[in-house]
Amino acid sequence: MFSIQTFIRPHLLSLKPYSSARDEFEGEASVYLDANENNLGSLAGGVDYNRYPDPYQKTIKEKLSKLKGVRPEQIFIGNGSDEAIDLLVRLVCEPGKDEVLLLPPTYGMYEVSANIHHIGIQRVPLDEHFQPVFEKIAEKQTERTKILFLCSPNNPTGNSLAPNTVEKLIRSFNGLVVVDEAYIDFTDTPSWSTRLDEFPNLVVLQTLSKAWGMAGLRLGMAFASPEIIGFLNKIKPPYNINAVTQELVSEALDKTAQLGDMLDVIIQERTRLMEAFATLPLMEKVYPSDANFVLVQVPNANDLYGYLLKRGVVVRNRSTQPGCANCVRITVGTPPENDHLLEALQTYAAQNSA
Structure with a gap:
């Protein structure tokens, strides 16, 4: 065992x-003189921040x-x-x-x-x-x-x-x-x-x-x-x-209800991206994802990374990782961000197929 x-x-x-000091005293008091705090208050926007946290x-x-x-x-x-x-x-x-x-x-x-x-x-x-x-x-x-x-x-x-x-x-x-x-x-x-x-x-x-x-x-x-x-x-x-x-x-x-709403959007957008990636000839492999990102394999990850950067899109080049040669990790963005990404990928694919 x-x-x-x-x-x-x-x-x-x-x-x-x-x-x-907060280990040694828990409770309520009218005057705290135990932790060498500044009892006059805080310059960071409120008197609460002059006290040590729990x-x-x-x-x-x-x-x-x-x-x-x-x-x-x-x-x-x-x-x-x-x-x-x-x-x-x-x-x-x-x-x-x-x-x-x-x-x-x-x-x-x-x-x-x-x-x-x-x-x-x-x-x-x-x-x-x-x-x-x-x-x-x-x-x-x-x-x-x-x-x-x-x-x-x-x-x-x-x-x-x-x-x-x-x-x-x-x-x-x-x-x-x-x-x-x-x-x-x-x-x-x-x-x-x-x-x-x-x-x-x-x-x-x-x-x-x-x-x-x-x-x-x-x-x-x-x-x-x-x-x-x-x-x-x-x-x-x-x-x-x-x-x-x-x-x-x-x-x-x-706010767990709002969390659920955000997760729905992210998962829907993940599905949309993966389906769109699958139609692009430059994507040699689209890996399955249970996360808020998608790993894809392309012919030249360095070249794609540089191209997207010029278009204002930052992704993560993971080519140096074991088993990830020419792989790029793409985070699921907002719907407009994903639209911009897909437009850039389509343009890149067209330029490299000519």
């Missing part, structure tokens, strides 16, 4: 976390608990999901000794975080359908392999990973399995967060940057056992989510 206690870096087990984001967690079907003690809130990735690496990986396992092509911050902390990296490429190969992954794990990162729906390919394979990996992997679900809202695939109680080694990442349209606020979530969440809270900075973000996110979480 997996026990996070055996994976935590030994010196962190006994770490005494920083105790902030270090554990209790209001947001209560709302997320109802929305996601998990308990508040199973939720970690980070400055983007990148903070959770960084903290997980720091929590269980000894620099210069341990390693993480990645399945390229995948989200680049897993590798960056490992490199920052001098953690080894093992790689098992996804297959030709961008799916994990269980046997090859199992062969790569050693006693030094502490985290397996899975991105589903995957970035930059857009597809969801096969649930049966993901479950086999969670059950068999002797370490943390982190399933990054940044794009989960754009698919009907159930979140792995609904199965946290089955798998003590499972961590699920989500974000408000994509479907919720709050990339500029930088708020990500990790869902895991209360024990894992407790350790993440122990090693995080004391006030990692600012007051403005907490206020705006709390308001946004009450």
Whole structure:
């Protein structure tokens, strides 16, 4: 049976976390003289911002608990999901000794975080359908392999990973399995967060940057056992989510009906783009997508990227990623933005077929 206690870096087990003023006093008072705040107010638009924010984001967690079907003690809130990735690496990986396992092509911050902390990296490429190969992954794990990162729906390919394979990996992997679900809202695939109680080694990442349209606020979530969440809270900075973000996110979480309307538009536009791409001769392959972007393969990704840039359209050239030769990742825009993109692609196709 997996026990996070055996994976935590030994010196962190006994770490005494920083105790902030808001840790030591919760409640209401008429005069606050405990946190060295400026009691005269704030120059940032209101007196509220002169006070430190809730270090554990209790209001947001209560709302997320109802929305996601998990308990508040199973939720970690980070400055983007990148903070959770960084903290997980720091929590269980000894620099210069341990390693993480990645399945390229995948989200680049897993590798960056490992490199920052001098953690080894093992790689098992996804297959030709961008799916994990269980046997090859199992062969790569050693006693030094502490985290397996899975991105589903995957970035930059857009597809969801096969649930049966993901479950086999969670059950068999002797370490943390982190399933990054940044794009989960754009698919009907159930979140792995609904199965946290089955798998003590499972961590699920989500974000408000994509479907919720709050990339500029930088708020990500990790869902895991209360024990894992407790350790993440122990090693995080004391006030990692600012007051403005907490206020705006709390308001946004009450607008699930509007979220549904936005998702409908994005998914409809994704379908429209994919159907249009399929008719263009320059598109050698249009990959299936469960995200808010579409990966396409073209004869010359560098040339297409440069052409679109001259037309005022910025896409992402993913040609350097394993298995993505001459591939371009195109985010689903607004209907007028997508009209502009398609007109540019049609012109480019006509010019290159002459």
